[in-house]
Every structure is written in structure tokens, then in C-alpha cells.
Amino acid sequence: MAELSGRFRELQDVTSSPTSGVPLSLTQREPEPHANNPPLYDGDPNSCRAFLSQCLLVFALQPRRYATERLKVAYVITLLTGKGREWGSAVWDAGASFCTDFEEFRAEMTKLFDRSVKGDEAASKLARLRQGGRSVTEYAILFKTLAASCDWNEGALRAMFREGLNFDIQDESRLRLRLRRLAPHSSWRLEETLPSKSHPPPQSPLAEPEPMQLGRIRLSAQEKQQRLVQGLCLYCGGSGHFALSCPLKAKAH
Known part of the structure; x- marks a missing residue:
């Protein structure tokens, strides 16, 4: 996981470094809003959807920082722990094809972990x-x-x-x-x-x-x-x- 975190920082450096000789637009110069990292996800089936939704909010707030699909996937995997980390590290190390597309990664993760009622x-x-x-x-x-x-x-x-x-x-x-x-x-x-006070619900013997x-x-x-x-x-x-x-x-x- 330490190696993955290092790779994640390298990907961030590549995507955040401006191209030499190309002036930055006013929008690019403006700092992106701060976004707190979601709590670590341990594979709990009832909180998978909420965890991924929070990650999506981070990407929405900081689109330049997470400019590539692979960077988004790497970010999510660094927030995994327990059984979630075991799965994330395994698919990343194996070079799974869905690790290059966040929506595909999200679908795979949801299929495996999400058990929220719907x-x-x-x-x-x-x-x-x-x-x-x-x-x-x-x-x-x-x-x-x-x-x-x-x-x-x-x-x-x-x-x-x-x-x-x-x-x-x-x-x-x-x-x-x-x-x-x-x-x-x-x-x-x-x-x-709520029922009106002037019309209370009828009470009856059990x-x-x-x-x-x-x-x-x-x-x-x-x-x-x-x-x-x-x-x-x-x-x-x-x-x-x-x-x-x-x-x-x-x-x-």
C-alpha cells in the first residue's frame, strides 16, 4: 500500500504540473476548494454507496487534481482498509482493466461490496x-x-x-x-x-x-x-x- 500511495503522489505531480511555455488560464490559477478525505472504507456492505458518493464529491470539488481516471481509482484505493484494501491492492497489482476507468472500477466495487437496500x-x-x-x-x-x-x-x-x-x-x-x-x-x-391537534387520531381499546x-x-x-x-x-x-x-x-x- 505504501508503494501505491507513492504512485498516487507521482500521478498527482504529473497531472498538476503545467506544460512548459503554456500560460495558465485564470481558471487554472484559481485554487480548488478544500475537500476532506472520506473516512477509510473497510468493506462494510452498508456504507459502500455512501463512501463512493463522498469520493465523487471530492472529484467534483477538485477536478484538476483528479484529472485522470487512473488517478481517481488510485485515490479511492488509498482510502481502503481491511477487506476493502485487500481487494483494492489485489486488482491494482494485477493490472485489472477496470482500474483505468473509474466508472468501471466503481461498478465492480459496488457489485462486490454494496448491500444497501434499494x-x-x-x-x-x-x-x-x-x-x-x-x-x-x-x-x-x-x-x-x-x-x-x-x-x-x-x-x-x-x-x-x-x-x-x-x-x-x-x-x-x-x-x-x-x-x-x-x-x-x-x-x-x-x-x-402530522395529524392536526383539532382532529386527534381515534383511540381504541387494544x-x-x-x-x-x-x-x-x-x-x-x-x-x-x-x-x-x-x-x-x-x-x-x-x-x-x-x-x-x-x-x-x-x-x-
Whole structure:
């Protein structure tokens, strides 16, 4: 790895040295913004995508410093440790063809290490997600992270977020302010999903069965996802409303 780091510095020197006799443009004279190195990556399957995204940000901030594909690959490999370093050093030493193209290297690394949830798996986890013992901030961050990997429409996301919230929140005004800060530029505001104080969610004894729970039959994660995507009520399956304002649910209690 020490040899690879030395080679990385040599590649940087070559790409950063101006051609003799060629004046630098004003843009080239301007220093590139500082970029912190991402934390070392040890092969953790749940953080591979985040690590590579951070590397892409470094390349975007300092395009002159990382001007070649091979230099980008070398930079990423110097940030690997553990099992990640074992793989990176092996493919570099073997002269793998994808080490000359960062996108190909990224694809190979993702194929090997990335196990982050996406698509149907993310949607299934989102359908089962509940605030539970988490703070509202922690719940909102986890929800938004999973939502970014789903293709649900905004109405379904609002409904699902509200379904997962605890209803024993003492200070709703403070909660709305915190949620507004979490998603100030989102096309839908998280605080808009909260139930109104003037219309609290109906409370019912735990012993009373709800329509979707009759006979101890509950909606599966797939059935919940299907209803959410179609904009249907999770309680009765009807359209035009969600479970919190379901007329059948109100009549049942």
C-alpha cells in the first residue's frame, strides 16, 4: 500500500504540473476548494454507496487534481482498509482493466461490496418502519433515507410517514418546527404529515379488532405497499382518504 500511495503522489505531480511555455488560464490559477478525505472504507456492505458518493464529491470539488481516471481509482484505493484494501491492492497489482476507468472500477466495487437496500427491499422496509423508541429526528432521517431509494409518490410517502409516527408527542409545535428544518426544500414537508391537534387520531381499546385485523389477519408489507402506491386507505382499502381519517374506522369506534 505504501508503494501505491507513492504512485498516487507521482500521478498527482504529473497531472498538476503545467506544460512548459503554456500560460495558465485564470481558471487554472484559481485554487480548488478544500475537500476532506472520506473516512477509510473497510468493506462494510452498508456504507459502500455512501463512501463512493463522498469520493465523487471530492472529484467534483477538485477536478484538476483528479484529472485522470487512473488517478481517481488510485485515490479511492488509498482510502481502503481491511477487506476493502485487500481487494483494492489485489486488482491494482494485477493490472485489472477496470482500474483505468473509474466508472468501471466503481461498478465492480459496488457489485462486490454494496448491500444497501434499494428498490423493493427499501419499499418493504419503509412499509414496516415505525418511530418506536427513536427520536422524531432519527425516525425522519431513516425514513427519508429509505424513501430516496423508493419510487413511491408523494401522497404515499406522506401517509406512510404519518402511519409510523408515535401519537404520544407532547409538544407538537416544537415537533413541527424541527421537521420543517429537516426538509426545508423538499416538495413535501414532513410536518404537513402530522395529524392536526383539532382532529386527534381515534383511540381504541387494544382488544377491539380493526377491519384489516379481523380474524387476526394483518396486511402484509406487500399489501401495504400496494395500497400506498395506489393511494388507498390502509384501514378499509378505500380511496380519497387515509387511515387516520377513515370514516369506517371512526364508526367502528
